[in-house]
Amino acid sequence: xxxxxxxxxxxxxxxxISFAFADNxxxxxxxxxxDAQTIHVSVPQGWEAMHDFLNVPISLVSEKGLQDQRAVIQxxxxxxxxxxxxxxxxxxxxxxxxAQKEEWLGKIGGESISYLPxxxxxxDGSTVYSIGIKYKSPAGxxxxxxxxxxxxxxxxxxxxSVTPLDMLKEHQTQVSEVVNTLSSKN
Amino acid sequence: MNNAFSRLLGLVVCFSLILAPFPKSFAEDAPPNExxxxxxxxxxxxxxxxxxxxxxxxxAMVDANGEAHVRNFTSDDxxxxxxxxxxxxxxxxxxxxxxxxxxxxxxxxxxxxxxDKSTKKDGQCSDCSTNAKILNTDxxxxxxxxxxxxxxxxxxxxxxxxxxxxANEFKKDFSVGNILNQFHLSIKNVSQNNxxxxxxxxxxxxxxxxxxxxDAIKNLGLGLVGAARGLYSAATSKISGLFSxxxxxxATASTSSLxxxxxxxxEIEEAQKDPEKATQGWIEASxxxxxxxxxxxxxxxxxxxxxxxxxxxxIWQCSKCGERMNSACKMIGVLGVDAVQYAFANWAxxxxxxxxxxxxxxxxxxxxGRAIAETAAGQAVIKMGGRGIEAFAAVSKRAIDGFSDFMAxxxxxxxxxxxxxxxxxxxxxxxxxxxxDWVGNKLTGNLFVHGGEDAALATASMAxxxxxxxxxxxxxxxxxxxHPSGSSVTEVAGSGAPLEVSMPRRETAGMIQAS
Numbered sequence: 001x002x003x004x005x006x007x008x009x010x011x012x013x014x015x016x017i018s019f020a021f022a023d024n025x026x027x028x029x030x031x032x033x034x035d036a037q038t039i040h041v042s043v044p045q046g047w048e049a050m051h052d053f054l055n056v057p058i059s060l061v062s063e064k065g066l067q068d069q070r071a072v073i074q075x076x077x078x079x080x081x082x083x084x085x086x087x088x089x090x091x092x093x094x095x096x097x098x099a100q101k102e103e104w105l106g107k108i109g110g111e112s113i114s115y116l117p118x119x120x121x122x123x124d125g126s127t128v129y130s131i132g133i134k135y136k137s138p139a140g141x142x143x144x145x146x147x148x149x150x151x152x153x154x155x156x157x158x159x160x161s162v163t164p165l166d167m168l169k170e171h172q173t174q175v176s177e178v179v180n181t182l183s184s185k186n
Numbered sequence: 187m188n189n190a191f192s193r194l195l196g197l198v199v200c201f202s203l204i205l206a207p208f209p210k211s212f213a214e215d216a217p218p219n220e221x222x223x224x225x226x227x228x229x230x231x232x233x234x235x236x237x238x239x240x241x242x243x244x245x246a247m248v249d250a251n252g253e254a255h256v257r258n259f260t261s262d263d264x265x266x267x268x269x270x271x272x273x274x275x276x277x278x279x280x281x282x283x284x285x286x287x288x289x290x291x292x293x294x295x296x297x298x299x300x301x302d303k304s305t306k307k308d309g310q311c312s313d314c315s316t317n318a319k320i321l322n323t324d325x326x327x328x329x330x331x332x333x334x335x336x337x338x339x340x341x342x343x344x345x346x347x348x349x350x351x352x353a354n355e356f357k358k359d360f361s362v363g364n365i366l367n368q369f370h371l372s373i374k375n376v377s378q379n380n381x382x383x384x385x386x387x388x389x390x391x392x393x394x395x396x397x398x399x400x401d402a403i404k405n406l407g408l409g410l411v412g413a414a415r416g417l418y419s420a421a422t423s424k425i426s427g428l429f430s431x432x433x434x435x436x437a438t439a440s441t442s443s444l445x446x447x448x449x450x451x452x453e454i455e456e457a458q459k460d461p462e463k464a465t466q467g468w469i470e471a472s473x474x475x476x477x478x479x480x481x482x483x484x485x486x487x488x489x490x491x492x493x494x495x496x497x498x499x500x501i502w503q504c505s506k507c508g509e510r511m512n513s514a515c516k517m518i519g520v521l522g523v524d525a526v527q528y529a530f531a532n533w534a535x536x537x538x539x540x541x542x543x544x545x546x547x548x549x550x551x552x553x554x555g556r557a558i559a560e561t562a563a564g565q566a567v568i569k570m571g572g573r574g575i576e577a578f579a580a581v582s583k584r585a586i587d588g589f590s591d592f593m594a595x596x597x598x599x600x601x602x603x604x605x606x607x608x609x610x611x612x613x614x615x616x617x618x619x620x621x622x623d624w625v626g627n628k629l630t631g632n633l634f635v636h637g638g639e640d641a642a643l644a645t646a647s648m649a650x651x652x653x654x655x656x657x658x659x660x661x662x663x664x665x666x667x668x669h670p671s672g673s674s675v676t677e678v679a680g681s682g683a684p685l686e687v688s689m690p691r692r693e694t695a696g697m698i699q700a701s
Contacts, residue, residue: 053457054442054465055398061446061454072443076398076435078407086410090428097429097436104437129428139448144440148428156407158432160439162447 027177032058034077037155041075042181044174060178065167067140072163073178078156086156087129087148094118094131101133101144110137116145126152126183134165141165147179151186228589231291234284235592239599245277246602254602256281288603295589333504341506350507397465398438406431 030049032039034057043049043060050059062071098115105112116132132145147159159182161175238245239254248254256278333341344350409431429436449457457464593600 048454048458050454050457051461053461054446055400056439056442057400059446061449069447070449072446074398074439074443074446076400076403076439078410079404080407080411082411084411087428090410090431092428094429096427100429100433100436101440104440131429137444139444142444142447144443146432146436146439156410158403158406158435158439160436160443162440162443164447 027181029181034058035079037077037079039075039077040181040185042178042185044177047174062167062171062174065164065170067164067166069140069142069164069167071167071171071175072161073175074160075182076158076160078158080156082150082154082156085127085150087127087150092118092129097131097146098133101135105133105135105137110135113141116143123180124152124184126150128179128183130179132161143168145175149179149183151183153186155186157182157186228291228295231287232589232592235288235596235599235603238281238284239596245281246599248596248598252598254598285603291589292593338503341504345507347507398442399435403435406435 027045028043030041030043032041032049032051039058041049041058041060044062046063047060050061051057053059056074057077058075060073060075064070094115094117097118098112102112104110113134113136116130116134118129118131121128121130127150129148130145132143134143135141141164143161143163143165145161145163147157147161149157149159151157159179161179163171163175239247241247245257246254247257410428453464456467
């Protein structure tokens with residue numbers, strides 16, 4: 001009887017442990033040297049990292065999804081230290097952002113589906129602002145997000161994330177992880 | 187590299203070909219409901235000039251001495267009473283109002299002639315939009331085609347040589363290395379690209395919108411920090427708002443992310459190994475891909491607007507290797523850069539069109555199709571569609587030739603219409619001032635009859651009235667109506683995802699920061 005109870009508990013423990021390990025192993029970390037700054041970036045499992053391709057300091061790309069597209073994250077350090085709550089003090093008008101994206105969509109033959117509101121998240125000394133737009137284009141349907149990050153050590157970053165909608169469920173957490181790592185470990 | 191470049195090149199034209207093939211301004215001076223194209227405008231102006239100078243009943247005349255002037259008022263005219271004098275005044279108003287239209291027609295004629303000249307220079311075209319203006323006046327109007335079958339066969343063999351490609355032609359004047367250097371030195375140089383032809387501008391403009399400008403981002407960082415410290419005022423720092431300051435940076439990142447999204451595994455591998463070489467490879471391949479598109483254009487683009495494609499194919503088939511660049515520009519220009527822009531973007535960004543029927547349908551229904559219809563050239567092409575591009579070209583040529591002939595055969599009228607408005611009506615004013623009080627009283631307040639500088643104001647006023655008459659309310663409403671109405675709030679799948687708000691643009695003004 002005791003065995004009958006122990007076996008499932010042991011199995012459950014093993015499962016939880018393996019899950020925990022699997023969770024940890026799904027993210028690798030990589031350091032990138034951009035000018036004088038070393039940037040610690042989390043690279044989700046199955047993603048590739050590129051340095052300085054098309055002049056983008058750091059690009060992360062996922063594997064391809066059902067619509068034959070990858071999720072992409074581009075990271076741009078501003079190369080300045082935020083000692084004065086920079087982003088807080090600058091005017092942020094979401095309407096302006098959406099109007100710009102509509103203009104851009106007009107140029108690439110796309111059309112907006114919906115808007116993601118402007119958000120501010122603070123954690124342990126870091127601040128992340130985000131805003132986004134879902135759109136459809138001849139290339140497929142995507143979520144396009146912009147992040148403004150003031151990290152724990154007060155480094156400023158501009159991040160662009162583009163995720164195919166069919167991969168949204170899977171990759172939204174990974175995008176968040178990349179952004180959070182950048183804000184909390186740099 | 188196919189997939190990625192398909193998207194890449196789809197965007198080439200999106201960002202580069204931004205000029206309408208004809209200046210919209212010509213339409214502003216056009217009379218309502220009569221003119222849909224520049225050449226139609228020339229026709230209209232010429233006909234109106236003929237009406238105004240009709241020997242029997244025209245408002246103006248060429249007298250026995252060969253001098254042109256507003257129809258003279260004899261004393262006989264005036265003793266017939268005020269009714270006829272009123273008619274005379276209306277006549278002068280018509281002449282004065284016609285003068286800017288005449289000048290505009292001359293401008294259009296000059297544009298056509300200059301464009302024609304520039305495209306003939308060294309087999310290179312300087313600008314896609316300039317080419318559109320000529321509408322292949324002499325290029326397609328030749329009877330029996332541009333070259334014989336024998337010539338086509340010979341050109342076909344010559345062009346089959348590996349060295350003969352648009353990419354090679356392109357490289358002769360503008361190397362890939364030059365493009366890369368420009369980007370590496372300063373992205374801004376690209377926007378000032380003084381390339382020799384529209385293809386260079388097209389590619390240069392495209393890359394400007396895809397390759398990130400790291401310097402700009404660093405400068406933004408300095409600007410942001412400075413603004414936060416209060417070092418700069420909003421007026422001097424240019425950081426008046428976070429999003430406005432990042433407009434270009436954000437657009438470039440969105441575009442290049444979209445391109446990266448379609449990259450193959452091999453492309454990623456190459457970009458990891460040698461990013462500079464990979465970037466160069468993308469640029470090189472983009473030129474070749476552009477050539478593929480232009481060949482495709484020769485067959486399919488005319489069909490999009492219901493035009494006979496034979497003339498386009500003829501252009502390509504009769505273009506010798508060294509002429510391909512010019513032909514490419516003509517092909518982009520003849521149909522109109524907008525038309526090519528949208529067709530290319532859709533073709534390259536996933537090949538959504540499987541046949542001409544589907545393309546034509548898209549042209550008719552899409553926003554892009556509507557955009558084409560809004561351009562003067564688009565309207566003209568669509569209107570002329572049934573008769574084919576050759577007929578269109580012939581009509582264009584006839585209009586220009588006809589107008590030129592009219593000017594040449596009526597030098598006095600031409601000279602007269604170029605006079606300042608004040609001089610156009612001076613003969614009448616003198617008569618009026620000589621004691622025709624009852625006429626003067628009748629016309630009190632009429633700026634034209636009193637002549638002087640006020641006449642110019644009155645001309646402008648009339649032009650404004652004409653413009654107001656021509657305003658079509660539909661153009662304004664369309665853009666606003668594009669986004670879906672109604673609002674809803676749903677949660678995006680996946681943990682930690684932000685809320686998705688679907689609502690009309692106007693309502694997003696109420697969005698607040700969620701801490």
